[in-house]
Amino acid sequence: MLTIFHYLILSFLLFSIGVAGVLLRRNIIIVLMSLELIFNSVNISLAAFSYYLQSLNGTVFVIFNITVAAAEVAIGLAILVSVYRVRKTVNVEDLDEMRY
Amino acid sequence: MEQLFFYIFALVAVVSAVLVVSVRNAVHSAFYLIICLLQVAALFILLRSPFLAAVQVFIYVGAVMVLFLFAVMVLDIGKEKTKEFIHSQWLPAVGVIIALFVMIGYMIKRGKLSASLGIYNEAALAKNTEVIGKTLFTQYIFPFEVVSLLLLVALIGAIVLVMKDKGRARKNNGAGS
Numbered sequence: 042m043l044t045i046f047h048y049l050i051l052s053f054l055l056f057s058i059g060v061a062g063v064l065l066r067r068n069i070i071i072v073l074m075s076l077e078l079i080f081n082s083v084n085i086s087l088a089a090f091s092y093y094l095q096s097l098n099g100t101v102f103v104i105f106n107i108t109v110a111a112a113e114v115a116i117g118l119a120i121l122v123s124v125y126r127v128r129k130t131v132n133v134e135d136l137d138e139m140r141y
Numbered sequence: 142m143e144q145l146f147f148y149i150f151a152l153v154a155v156v157s158a159v160l161v162v163s164v165r166n167a168v169h170s171a172f173y174l175i176i177c178l179l180q181v182a183a184l185f186i187l188l189r190s191p192f193l194a195a196v197q198v199f200i201y202v203g204a205v206m207v208l209f210l211f212a213v214m215v216l217d218i219g220k221e222k223t224k225e226f227i228h229s230q231w232l233p234a235v236g237v238i239i240a241l242f243v244m245i246g247y248m249i250k251r252g253k254l255s256a257s258l259g260i261y262n263e264a265a266l267a268k269n270t271e272v273i274g275k276t277l278f279t280q281y282i283f284p285f286e287v288v289s290l291l292l293l294v295a296l297i298g299a300i301v302l303v304m305k306d307k308g309r310a311r312k313n314n315g316a317g318s
């Protein structure tokens with residue numbers, strides 16, 4: 042019998058992997074992909090809560106979440122392209138002009 | 142049977158997610174991410190929401206990942222030349238990840254579901270798309286409009302960000318001459 046904890050543990054594993062990608066990788070495109078991974082893990086847990094609590098709020102929230110993720114990717118890649126045009130690099134450690 | 146499929150999808154999703162953050166080539170990473178997103182769509186079907194699975198395949202696999210591959214192609218990154226692709230802050234990062242792992246794991250282990258069940262049981266969810274549409278356009282109509290505005294802003298913002306700066310160039314030329 043599948044319980045909500047199966048889905049929560051899967052979502053938690055994917056979330057941890059995504060956080061590891063964001064914190065550990067240098068390539069900014071991989072960082073954005075890891076962000077997508079995090080979005081997806083949250084979507085799994087929302088859909089699982091929605092199903093096991095027999096409520097529709099989680100499902101609707103997943104739809105909003107996917108919309109926000111699409112907007113985020115569009116803006117993020119636009120920023121990435123314009124940064125690459127100026128700096129010719131995608132290494133996050135080279136992009137530190139605004140560091141205190 | 143359902144459990145077997147859950148384990149298959151979960152295993153493939155976790156393995157491909159690990160490969161996304163560990164392979165060196167950005168294009169391979171994108172393809173592994175596509176596999177992971179398809180597994181998530183399959184999990185949505187196991188959770189009795191085929192509408193979400195369709196949206197996941199259309200938007201994530203169809204639009205977002207194509208955008209990613211397009212960006213990889215335009216930026217001409219390819220394989221990372223340096224052996225070092227790990228961020229130099231890896232030691233505190235690993236600490237943060239382990240702390241997060243322990244904390245959320247503890248929460249999941251100790252958590253109990255105490256909320257009361259809603260009205261959307263499996264029979265009501267048989268007409269999945271219709272039910273979601275009704276909820277989205279009645280109860281959630283204001284967030285729906287806000288999100289549509291957000292998409293419009295993102296569209297305009299993306300265009301403005303990648304536009305070649307013709308206006309400023311002309312102004313600079315004018316100041317120079």
